[in-house]
Amino acid sequence: MSETAEWPLWEVFVQAKEGAAHQHAGSVRAADRELALQHARDTYARRPPVFSLWVVPSEAIVASAGRDREELFDPADDKVYRHPQFYRVPRGVRGP
Amino acid sequence: MDDTQFEARIEAGESIEPKDWMPERYRKQLIRMMSQHAHSEVVGMLPEGNWITRAPSLRRKIGLLSKVQDEGGHGLYLYAATETLGVSRDELIEALLDGSAKYSAMFNYPTPSWADIGAIGWLIDGAAIVNQTMLTDCSYGPYKRAMIRICKEENAHQRQGYEIVTTLARGTETQRRMAQEAVDRWYWPALTLFGPHDADSKNSDELTRWGIKRKSNDELRQWFMNRVVPQAKAIGIEFPDPGLHYDETSGDWRHGPIDWDEFRRVLAGSGPCNRDRIEARRSAHEDGAWVREAAAAYEAKRRERAA
Numbered sequence: 001m002s003e004t005a006e007w008p009l010w011e012v013f014v015q016a017k018e019g020a021a022h023q024h025a026g027s028v029r030a031a032d033r034e035l036a037l038q039h040a041r042d043t044y045a046r047r048p049p050v051f052s053l054w055v056v057p058s059e060a061i062v063a064s065a066g067r068d069r070e071e072l073f074d075p076a077d078d079k080v081y082r083h084p085q086f087y088r089v090p091r092g093v094r095g096p
Numbered sequence: 097m098d099d100t101q102f103e104a105r106i107e108a109g110e111s112i113e114p115k116d117w118m119p120e121r122y123r124k125q126l127i128r129m130m131s132q133h134a135h136s137e138v139v140g141m142l143p144e145g146n147w148i149t150r151a152p153s154l155r156r157k158i159g160l161l162s163k164v165q166d167e168g169g170h171g172l173y174l175y176a177a178t179e180t181l182g183v184s185r186d187e188l189i190e191a192l193l194d195g196s197a198k199y200s201a202m203f204n205y206p207t208p209s210w211a212d213i214g215a216i217g218w219l220i221d222g223a224a225i226v227n228q229t230m231l232t233d234c235s236y237g238p239y240k241r242a243m244i245r246i247c248k249e250e251n252a253h254q255r256q257g258y259e260i261v262t263t264l265a266r267g268t269e270t271q272r273r274m275a276q277e278a279v280d281r282w283y284w285p286a287l288t289l290f291g292p293h294d295a296d297s298k299n300s301d302e303l304t305r306w307g308i309k310r311k312s313n314d315e316l317r318q319w320f321m322n323r324v325v326p327q328a329k330a331i332g333i334e335f336p337d338p339g340l341h342y343d344e345t346s347g348d349w350r351h352g353p354i355d356w357d358e359f360r361r362v363l364a365g366s367g368p369c370n371r372d373r374i375e376a377r378r379s380a381h382e383d384g385a386w387v388r389e390a391a392a393a394y395e396a397k398r399r400e401r402a403a
Contacts, residue, residue, distance in 0.1 A: 027176040031388075071317055
């Protein structure tokens with residue numbers, strides 16, 4: 001039944017409004033980039049709000065693995081000096 | 097990671113993502129459930145598609161067209177989410193076309209009148225929303241996210257169906273009868289959509305333990321009953337259920353006994369339209385082969401030129 005090879009997979013990112021970040025919405029299969037965009041439009045943009053779409057070949061995405069989560073992200077917890085509350089400001093001064 | 101650690105993650109309400117370790121059985125159950133769900137969306141387009149050209153007004157026609165298009169889209173969200181578990185869309189579609197995959201038994205019933213389109217939207221989509229709303233909280237991330245997207249769109253389908261039934265119910269005597277007859281056809285299928293009673297459901301325990309299901313079949317069915325009975329009363333439509341009654345103590349609308357033998361027969365493929373549905377899918381797939389070939393050839397040529 002599958003006379004042609006399966007179409008490549010593309011990840012779809014939707015920007016809901018101008019200036020907002022693009023967010024992952026899902027994926028589509030399509031033979032080429034134009035069709036990927038067209039399928040993404042038909043599949044993930046039938047209703048507002050959509051301002052722009054990105055499609056990215058799924059194989060181009062490099063993701064961190066779940067098993068590396070602690071090693072990669074836990075150290076951030078100890079770095080209190082990355083947060084404004086770490087730094088002292090004289091009493092009565094507002095702003096910084 | 098082992099089963100105990102995995103279950104601790106579920107217990108903690110964490111979302112399981114495609115690259116995370118998961119028990120083989122969790123993966124299998126999800127593939128089974130999600131692909132059946134995807135197939136149901138796709139096959140669900142057929143009984144309704146039948147009525148697009150015969151919709152009674154332009155308002156009804158645009159509504160139905162967009163509903164059927166949404167269902168195609170829902171099928172795609174779900175195939176894409178299922179693919180994250182390591183099966184390919186081609187495999188899933190082939191299983192549907194060769195008859196080995198299951199899909200919702202609902203779509204093996206015929207839609208003999210326009211009122212069926214109303215009754216399906218109101219009762220079948222209405223029942224599906226109850227199930228799907230529960231799944232927006234399921235433990236598998238891609239399934240959960242697809243469900244959130246689907247639920248947002250599905251509400252319009254149920255309202256569309258209820259409006260169709262309401263309009264007929266308030267029309268001429270013939271129209272009222274059409275509405276009632278369609279509801280007579282779809283009430284029981286809608287109740288079976290939630291699956292077997294909790295005591296007889298062989299998959300439920302496991303699905304609940306793994307946070308795929310957050311409520312039992314009977315709880316969901318009850319929730320549905322409490323929503324639709326007042327809706328029926330509001331428009332003077334009756335459900336074909338002599339056992340239907342209001343339970344004063346719990347404040348619930350109770351249904352009478354469900355004929356599970358009928359449900360199993362239809363699910364096993366002896367529903368009135370089983371063969372037609374699969375035939376229609378097969379010919380759609382075969383008739384579309386040239387489009388797939390042309391798209392692949394075009395991209396191959398572009399690559400060749402670019403090289």
